[in-house]
Amino acid sequence: MTAxxxxxxxxxxxxxxxxxxxxxxxxxxxLLSRQDERGWWKGDLExxxxxxxxxxxxxxxxxxxxxxxxxxxxxxxxxxxxxDGTWATFHGGPPExxxxxxxxxxxxxxGDEPDAPHMAAASxxxxxxxxxxxxxxxxxxxxxxxxxxxxxxxxxxxxxxIYFPKWLPLNIYDFxxxxxxxxxxxxxxxxHRPVRPAPFPLDELHTDPRRxxxxxxxxxxxxxxxxxQRLDRALHAYRKVAVGPLRRAALRSCARWIVExxxxxxxxxxxQPPAVYSLIALHLLGYDLDHPVMRAGLASLDRFAVWRExxxxxxxxxxxxxxxTCLAAIALADAGLxxxxxxxxxxxxxxxxxxxxxxxxxxxxxPGLPSGGWAFEFHNDNYxxxxxxxxxxxxxRRIDHPEPExxxxxxxxxxxxxxxxxxxxxxxxxxxxDNTSPLPNRLPFCDFGEVIDPPSADVTAHVVEMLAxxxxxxxxxxxxxxxxLLAEQEPSGAWFGRWGTNYVYGTGSVVxxxxxxxxxxxxxxVRRAVRWLESVQNEDGGWGEDQRSYxxxxxxGRGASTASQTAWAxxxxxxxxxxxxxxxxxxxxxxxATQAADGSWDEPYFTGTGFPWDFSINYHLYxxxxxxxxxxxxxxxxxxxxxxxxx
Numbered sequence: 001m002t003a004x005x006x007x008x009x010x011x012x013x014x015x016x017x018x019x020x021x022x023x024x025x026x027x028x029x030x031l032l033s034r035q036d037e038r039g040w041w042k043g044d045l046e047x048x049x050x051x052x053x054x055x056x057x058x059x060x061x062x063x064x065x066x067x068x069x070x071x072x073x074x075x076x077x078x079x080x081x082x083x084d085g086t087w088a089t090f091h092g093g094p095p096e097x098x099x100x101x102x103x104x105x106x107x108x109x110x111g112d113e114p115d116a117p118h119m120a121a122a123s124x125x126x127x128x129x130x131x132x133x134x135x136x137x138x139x140x141x142x143x144x145x146x147x148x149x150x151x152x153x154x155x156x157x158x159x160x161x162i163y164f165p166k167w168l169p170l171n172i173y174d175f176x177x178x179x180x181x182x183x184x185x186x187x188x189x190x191x192h193r194p195v196r197p198a199p200f201p202l203d204e205l206h207t208d209p210r211r212x213x214x215x216x217x218x219x220x221x222x223x224x225x226x227x228x229q230r231l232d233r234a235l236h237a238y239r240k241v242a243v244g245p246l247r248r249a250a251l252r253s254c255a256r257w258i259v260e261x262x263x264x265x266x267x268x269x270x271x272q273p274p275a276v277y278s279l280i281a282l283h284l285l286g287y288d289l290d291h292p293v294m295r296a297g298l299a300s301l302d303r304f305a306v307w308r309e310x311x312x313x314x315x316x317x318x319x320x321x322x323x324x325t326c327l328a329a330i331a332l333a334d335a336g337l338x339x340x341x342x343x344x345x346x347x348x349x350x351x352x353x354x355x356x357x358x359x360x361x362x363x364x365x366x367p368g369l370p371s372g373g374w375a376f377e378f379h380n381d382n383y384x385x386x387x388x389x390x391x392x393x394x395x396x397r398r399i400d401h402p403e404p405e406x407x408x409x410x411x412x413x414x415x416x417x418x419x420x421x422x423x424x425x426x427x428x429x430x431x432x433x434d435n436t437s438p439l440p441n442r443l444p445f446c447d448f449g450e451v452i453d454p455p456s457a458d459v460t461a462h463v464v465e466m467l468a469x470x471x472x473x474x475x476x477x478x479x480x481x482x483x484x485l486l487a488e489q490e491p492s493g494a495w496f497g498r499w500g501t502n503y504v505y506g507t508g509s510v511v512x513x514x515x516x517x518x519x520x521x522x523x524x525x526v527r528r529a530v531r532w533l534e535s536v537q538n539e540d541g542g543w544g545e546d547q548r549s550y551x552x553x554x555x556x557g558r559g560a561s562t563a564s565q566t567a568w569a570x571x572x573x574x575x576x577x578x579x580x581x582x583x584x585x586x587x588x589x590x591x592x593a594t595q596a597a598d599g600s601w602d603e604p605y606f607t608g609t610g611f612p613w614d615f616s617i618n619y620h621l622y623x624x625x626x627x628x629x630x631x632x633x634x635x636x637x638x639x640x641x642x643x644x645x646x647x
Contacts, residue, residue, distance in 0.1 A: 030599030039350030043621030053106035072313035074110035085121025181274035185281035266296030270377030335632030339400035372413030426480030427455030449611030456498030493528030508568025541586035567626035
């Protein structure tokens with residue numbers, strides 16, 4: 001495919017416009033070259049080394065170590081180690097204790113000796129930070145599996161929670177879908193408290209090996225943390241007197257819940273952590289490694305492995321083909337690729353096959369709602385998500401498909417499902433309705449990452465944009481979403497980004513949605529957003545925002561310029577009518593100047609978010625699709641790329 005497929009509309013010539021046209025043409029060619037023959041796109045989804053470490057520890061626990069895997073994983077782990085011997089959870093980030101401990105243990109499993117310089121540096125840093133006792137609960141669970149930590153010193157998680165009715169606080173559906181898929185198998189692990197013989201001691205990771213578990217300071221009695229500490233003590237006491245028949249029935253119910261949610265590809269939820277814990281839990285209940293459920297689960301984990309040319313092996317926490325494909329289709333269409341181009345039609349055909357036609361966990365809160373959403377991954381029918389569904393619909397509407405009735409039917413089902421998933425405050429979460437209980441985050445067990453799924457500005461914005469595109473701008477449900485977005489704007493003029501980093505992502509999502517829905521560019525909320533974006537533009541003309549913007553306000557809007565974040569800022573500014581502004585000219589110039597000869601962009605920085613601050617993501621296709629979308633809209637002088645339909 002050649003660059004001549006792009007037909008830019010006539011507009012005044014300028015140096016920046018000509019540079020943008022050339023960059024757009026190169027980017028189109030590059031993105032087309034990356035499409036799979038089946039119609040989808042998928043970039044690597046890079047997270048952090050705990051995925052690789054836990055994969056090795058799982059294999060050790062199950063007794064299935066593989067020397068080739070060990071060697072390849074160790075290559076990757078060593079390559080990710082920082083000069084001071086530590087590991088971070090995102091590119092350029094600060095050292096992280098739990099990640100460093102898990103990577104260190106994995107390298108020891110791979111044969112690295114503790115007195116090797118890179119290992120000694122890591123263990124010295126861990127001791128200086130307080131040792132294993134200061135690591136998060138999930139890390140200490142992994143260590144307890146091998147006797148490196150006592151189960152008695154971990155929070156108790158009883159399997160009887162499976163019987164909590166959905167109206168009772170702390171029932172499993174009070175947790176976000178990713179958390180409940182992890183918690184249910186971990187209740188089985190917690191009940192069994194297994195210990196496999198440790199292949200080596202870890203004394204070097206304790207500040208004092210003779211006293212490896214110093215007591216933790218109790219929380220104030222008159223506080224939520226204090227209340228949950230007392231609850232945890234009560235659960236430890238309950239464990240000693242748990243009724244045998246009830247406990248055995250609860251374990252069977254948890255196992256049934258897990259098996260019923262295994263996907264056709266063998267995974268659980270399309271993400272790696274629940275699959276790992278589910279395999280451990282079922283194995284403890286007597287499922288041998290040759291059992292079909294176990295075989296399929298282990299095979300699914302192999303599909304998360306990315307083998308590099310240098311012989312290293314990286315584990316993806318998840319795979320993002322639906323998300324990548326709809327974003328790629330939008331980018332190509334907004335860049336001027338003909339709506340009936342074979343690549344777009346092929347992408348539409350694949351996306352249509354991915355629409356989900358059966359209920360999942362979301363139907364616990366919406367039992368009468370017909371299905372019709374899309375998931376993020378290849379296989380995740382239990383957990384379609386609202387963000388993907390909105391963007392898939394926006395992508396499908398840009399494509400001239402030879403069977404338009406198929407598009408129409410799919411969009412109708414998807415929009416009906418999305419409207420039915422609106423939360424009572426008028427906004428949308430990612431996977432569930434009104435998943436807002438504050439209690440799960442208070443549990444001593446939940447010390448890592450977000451465990452609930454409240455509505456967010458970025459997801460709500462994508463839904464509002466989709467509904468407006470479908471001619472529903474004045475639907476009462478759309479107006480409630482708009483009102484919620486306007487109320488959520490920060491005093492600075494930005495919006496918080498839940499699933500992308502961070503305020504640049506939130507603002508880049510909301511402003512185009514508001515404009516598409518009929519909010520005028522002169523609206524004070526839009527003008528405040530423009531002023532904020534202009535105020536955080538880097539001197540080089542790009543935009544960047546570090547992951548540290550989540551815990552530290554000093555980092556908001558600050559960071560090295562990246563292709564994806566520059567594009568997000570441009571999408572907002574273009575939607576706000578700022579095409580002729582100096583900020584847009586400089587941003588477009590930065591994208592054009594930093595593009596590689598093959599039409600791609602390089603982006604080592606993490607601009608995606610799994611859990612704000614705790615789990616960061618580098619979507620390797622973000623650096624391609626978002627710059628192309630922004631450049632395409634600039635070249636074609638379009639505010640949002642969305643052409644609203646009449647209802």
